[in-house]
Amino acid sequence: MNLDHFQKWVNDFYGERGWTKYGPFIRVGFLMEEVGELARAVRTTEIGRDRPDEGDRSVEEIRAELIEEMGDVLGNLVLLAEQYGVGPEEIMKAHQEKLVKRFGEMAEKK
Known part of the structure; x- marks a missing residue:
């Protein structure tokens, strides 16, 4: 998946749930x-x-969370970009x- 496709998918997915209605200030807060x-x-990871209340997790579980x-950061960033009409490219x-x-x-x- 490339970034343009991801931006469209995120916008559609969030839009179907009403999550794209938030303005830039709120979106930055989520970000x-x-x-x-x-x-x-x-x-x-590092x-x-x-914290004993969090239990032991495997390296794979820790990497999956990372x-x-x-992905959550990238999703919010592309939504913010969309609000300003800016594409990933x-x-x-x-x-x-x-x-x-x-x-x-x-x-x-490089």
């Missing part, structure tokens, strides 16, 4: 909530949680151009 959950998943939270191109301009050859090599 920040998901970023916090991703931060917790990264911490769990140094653990040391990927799930990355435009975002990626602008980001790459900014870094190439800032760092020159170092950014172009």
Whole structure:
């Protein structure tokens, strides 16, 4: 699945549930909530949680949670982009151009 297809799927899926009706300020709030959950998943992956109430989880379960939270962040980001009429390709191109301009050859090599 490419990012354009993902953006359309997320917009359709969230739209069917009425979740696209929230404006940019609320969407950013959801995005920040998901970023916090991703931060917790990264911490769990890297140094653990040391919480007996959470039980032991396998490496596969921890990795699955990390990927799930990355998906939640990406989903909210593409919804925010959709609200501003910005596609994933435009975002990626602008980001790459900014870094190439800032760092020159170092950014172009990869």
